[in-house]
Amino acid sequence: MNDREKRDFQGGLNAEIDAWLKGENTRRSFIKKFGLMTGLLATSSGILSPWAENALAQAAVDLADPASPLGKAQAAAMKASTEGPADGSAYRAVQAAKQFSGATLNMTYEAGLQALDPRNFSGPVWEQLTGIKSNVVELSNPDQYSKAVAEHIAGSGAYDVLDISPAWTPSLADGGVIAPLDDYIAKYMNQADLDDVHPLYKALPTYKGKIWGFFDDGDMFALYYRKDIFEDAKLKEAYQAKFSKALEPPKTWEDYAQVAQFITDNLAPNVYGAGHFRKAGSPGNQFDFLQQYRANGGVLFGDDMKAGLNSDAGMKTLTNMLAANAASIPGNNELDAVSLWAAFLQGKVAMIYSWPPTGRMAANYSQSAKAINFIPQSSIAGKVGYAVVPGNPEHATGYNKALSADSKNAEAAYLFMQWVTSPPVSLARVMLPYALRDPYRLSHFKSDLYGELFPSAKEYLINLNNSANVGLLDIIMPGAQDYFLSLDRMCTSVWAGTDPKAALETAAAEWDQTTDRLGVDQQKAFYAEFKKLPGASADNTVEKLGLAVKL
Amino acid sequence: MSAPATRFDTLSEWSDRHFKWLLVAPAVLLILALSVYPLLFSVWVLFVNYDFTVPGHGFVGLRNFTRVLADPVARWSLWVTVLLSTINVAIEFLLGLALALAMVKNFRGRGLIMSLLIIPLFISPVIVGQAWALLLQRPFGPTNYVLSQILGFEVTIGWLTQAPWNFIALVLADVWQWTPFMFVILLAGLTAIPPNLYEAAELDGVDGWRAFWWITLPQLGPMIMLAITFRILDAVRLFDTIFVMTGGGPGTNTYSSSFYLYTLGFTQFHLSEATAGAWMFLVITAILITFLVRRLLKAEPT
Numbered sequence: 068m069n070d071r072e073k074r075d076f077q078g079g080l081n082a083e084i085d086a087w088l089k090g091e092n093t094r095r096s097f098i099k100k101f102g103l104m105t106g107l108l109a110t111s112s113g114i115l116s117p118w119a120e121n122a123l124a125q126a127a128v129d130l131a132d133p134a135s136p137l138g139k140a141q142a143a144a145m146k147a148s149t150e151g152p153a154d155g156s157a158y159r160a161v162q163a164a165k166q167f168s169g170a171t172l173n174m175t176y177e178a179g180l181q182a183l184d185p186r187n188f189s190g191p192v193w194e195q196l197t198g199i200k201s202n203v204v205e206l207s208n209p210d211q212y213s214k215a216v217a218e219h220i221a222g223s224g225a226y227d228v229l230d231i232s233p234a235w236t237p238s239l240a241d242g243g244v245i246a247p248l249d250d251y252i253a254k255y256m257n258q259a260d261l262d263d264v265h266p267l268y269k270a271l272p273t274y275k276g277k278i279w280g281f282f283d284d285g286d287m288f289a290l291y292y293r294k295d296i297f298e299d300a301k302l303k304e305a306y307q308a309k310f311s312k313a314l315e316p317p318k319t320w321e322d323y324a325q326v327a328q329f330i331t332d333n334l335a336p337n338v339y340g341a342g343h344f345r346k347a348g349s350p351g352n353q354f355d356f357l358q359q360y361r362a363n364g365g366v367l368f369g370d371d372m373k374a375g376l377n378s379d380a381g382m383k384t385l386t387n388m389l390a391a392n393a394a395s396i397p398g399n400n401e402l403d404a405v406s407l408w409a410a411f412l413q414g415k416v417a418m419i420y421s422w423p424p425t426g427r428m429a430a431n432y433s434q435s436a437k438a439i440n441f442i443p444q445s446s447i448a449g450k451v452g453y454a455v456v457p458g459n460p461e462h463a464t465g466y467n468k469a470l471s472a473d474s475k476n477a478e479a480a481y482l483f484m485q486w487v488t489s490p491p492v493s494l495a496r497v498m499l500p501y502a503l504r505d506p507y508r509l510s511h512f513k514s515d516l517y518g519e520l521f522p523s524a525k526e527y528l529i530n531l532n533n534s535a536n537v538g539l540l541d542i543i544m545p546g547a548q549d550y551f552l553s554l555d556r557m558c559t560s561v562w563a564g565t566d567p568k569a570a571l572e573t574a575a576a577e578w579d580q581t582t583d584r585l586g587v588d589q590q591k592a593f594y595a596e597f598k599k600l601p602g603a604s605a606d607n608t609v610e611k612l613g614l615a616v617k618l
Numbered sequence: 619m620s621a622p623a624t625r626f627d628t629l630s631e632w633s634d635r636h637f638k639w640l641l642v643a644p645a646v647l648l649i650l651a652l653s654v655y656p657l658l659f660s661v662w663v664l665f666v667n668y669d670f671t672v673p674g675h676g677f678v679g680l681r682n683f684t685r686v687l688a689d690p691v692a693r694w695s696l697w698v699t700v701l702l703s704t705i706n707v708a709i710e711f712l713l714g715l716a717l718a719l720a721m722v723k724n725f726r727g728r729g730l731i732m733s734l735l736i737i738p739l740f741i742s743p744v745i746v747g748q749a750w751a752l753l754l755q756r757p758f759g760p761t762n763y764v765l766s767q768i769l770g771f772e773v774t775i776g777w778l779t780q781a782p783w784n785f786i787a788l789v790l791a792d793v794w795q796w797t798p799f800m801f802v803i804l805l806a807g808l809t810a811i812p813p814n815l816y817e818a819a820e821l822d823g824v825d826g827w828r829a830f831w832w833i834t835l836p837q838l839g840p841m842i843m844l845a846i847t848f849r850i851l852d853a854v855r856l857f858d859t860i861f862v863m864t865g866g867g868p869g870t871n872t873y874s875s876s877f878y879l880y881t882l883g884f885t886q887f888h889l890s891e892a893t894a895g896a897w898m899f900l901v902i903t904a905i906l907i908t909f910l911v912r913r914l915l916k917a918e919p920t
Binding site: 209210212213216217238241242346347348349396397398400401406409410415545546548549552555556557559560562563564565570584585 | 670671672673755756757758774776778779780781864865866867868869870871881884885886887
């Protein structure tokens with residue numbers, strides 16, 4: 068070290084020491100602190116990971132009282148998974164999946180109540196049986212589509228099992244996002260289990276001759292009405308006198324509006340005739356319009372793929388819906404599905420049509436679970452009757468379990484899907500009080516255990532089955548989101564006073580734009596595929612095809 | 619004689635020379651990764667098909683722009699944005715100024731009232747929207763019942779589903795949340811005005827109104843510009859309360875630009891069109907920002 072270097076070194080040292088004594092940052096202290104922080108960050112993942120994993124991990128298995136119907140169903144599911152029958156889909160899935168012990172499956176679920184089943188029941192039980200962990204990724208409904216596509220484009224392999232709407236199957240299959248299951252089914256499944264699915268739902272995962280998932284949620288609309296009101300002697304007499312016919316659950320949409328208006332006229336403000344979820348963005352508008360429109364003979368698209376909305380059937384549908392709105396609870400057009408449930412459970416509304424949890428909530432069964440205790444207790448338990456929605460009810464969305472084409476654990480993922488949708492396991496799942504998964508297998512509809520869940524559960528199941536016999540499917544083709552959005556905008560603008568004819572014209576124009584955007588020929592081909600499905604139109608229901616299930 | 623320089627010495631010398639760049643490198647890399655790359659990516663998306671319902675990313679020229687420009691909902695949403703932003707900010711300014719003038723002098727309980735007044739600022743807009751929706755929504759919200767009791771006849775307003783009441787509801791929620799913002803900034807401005815100006819005015823026999831007009835307003839000018847600029851920048855992004863309270867409805871009646879772009883991108887999955895719309899909206903807001911910031915920089919108390 069020469070003199071100059073020594074001097075610089077000494078000077079630097081003094082500056083360092085002075086700064087240290089003054090508590091100032093120096094380059095050295097900065098580097099030291101930076102190093103410490105970097106080290107801390109590096110080690111923090113090790114410290115935080117177990118904590119984070121613990122926080123996000125599924126809960127321990129949440130089993131019901133073994134003496135309860137649900138407890139018995141859960142025990143039966145466990146027995147079928149561990150003891151057989153040896154050719155059962157549940158048993159075969161578990162046996163085959165043990166080779167993948169230690170793997171983790173990433174599965175998408177709709178955020179909220181839907182995710183409680185894999186977190187509290189099916190996920191932990193599957194891990195107990197096979198050693199395969201599950202990581203539940205909660206997403207909003209639109210994100211269940213968009214994230215799956217985005218991750219596929221990125222090739223991340225982020226998901227193994229996808230919960231998808233049946234309406235998305237063609238797009239996701241053609242886009243290579245999901246994989247066909249036929250080879251796995253041939254290898255592992257007891258094929259009789261496929262025939263156990265109600266005919267309306269059975270074909271939903273099938274597209275271009277291949278099976279792209281397992282149906283997993285019978286989202287069938289049904290009519291729930293107050294038996295005590297419909298059986299009231301004075302009301303019955305007055306209705307007979309006024310309309311020369313019996314007061315009974317309506318079978319046509321004209322009757323529906325008439326009965327609702329009659330009840331409102333006689334019982335409001337204590338009870339109103341009907342209620343609907345008509346809020347903008349709540350899917351009630353699109354589902355209701357589609358079911359009534361097709362029951363009124365409306366066709367979705369003509370032979371040239373021009374929208375058929377702007378038609379007599381469209382006008383009749385909107386006119387009927389307006390009449391029903393007028394007969395409904397004040398604020399009808401501001402209700403979402405949960406508010407409508409609240410109004411019905413509090414006894415303010417005589418008739419609603421909605422998803423199957425309505426029946427379980429009305430019987431106070433759902434509210435036995437803490438997770439769903441934000442729904443008010445039912446004041447109408449024991450007073451609720453079940454009927455098929457006038458004309459043809461909508462199967463409103465539903466869910467398929469699909470296998471991600473990018474899964475790094477495809478076989479294990481498939482086996483989970485087979486197991487979780489197998490008859491005994493799916494029965495235990497649709498019986499969970501907090502479940503939003505609804506019966507869809509014939510064995511569900513016929514289940515004695517389900518029939519014991521609440522006093523009128525058997526009639527409830529029969530009605531769901533009968534509804535599926537005449538049920539209609541949502542549009543299953545690309546652009547479904549756009550078509551649905553146009554319907555929602557059309558309906559809500561009509562509720563706010565827009566002329567129905569003008570609203571139908573606007574919606575039809577939007578539908579045509581969507582079709583043009585996606586390609587008329589391509590959409591025509593998709594529509595042709597859709598029309599083949601049972602439930603695609605009122606002329607093509609399960610019942611009309613001679614496939615109705617009688618219980 | 620000094621020892622030959624080792625590789626470590628060379629590295630050390632290089633790091634000494636470029637130390638400042640090494641320090642900022644992580645931040646620069648982060649900005650590049652999180653801001654610049656997405657920005658450049660979005661420029662590419664503008665001219666291709668990037669749509670979750672239409673496979674492929676073929677070049678489409680200006681089609682994404684023309685589709686947005688041709689969409690009547692896009693034009694309507696821009697008008698709704700301008701309308702709501704203007705009304706919201708104007709009311710918030712007037713109320714905020716009135717409150718600030720009322721609170722500028724010390725009085726018993728002033729601290730408590732000020733604390734209560736600024737509470738809405740700390741609440742997430744989604745929660746504000748949900749709270750107002752619960753208050754206004756029929757049949758469970760109490761608003762119509764209370765109004766009926768006060769007015770003596772039955773009030774059946776559809777606050778969230780009927781025009782113009784849905785707009786009034788959105789303005790109510792926004793004004794409730796953001797008036798305190800105006801109030802706080804304007805109060806800070808008022809307390810900074812030298813009291814000797816008012817003393818001198820009083821000696822000259824200037825009355826209260828003229829003192830407000832000739833002293834308070836000019837002195838408060840820069841703060842008014844600041845408050846209005848900040849609020850307008852925020853108000854044009856209006857999304858949360860619309861999403862929660864009206865869902866954009868009825869029809870597309872309460873679509874703001876943000877809500878329209880969200881729907882286009884994340885409900886309909888037309889991402890390239892949503893990106894084109896976002897860029898056009900960015901240009902419009904950039905012009906507005908430039909104008910406001912120039913005025914802000916020029917604003918000096920006279």
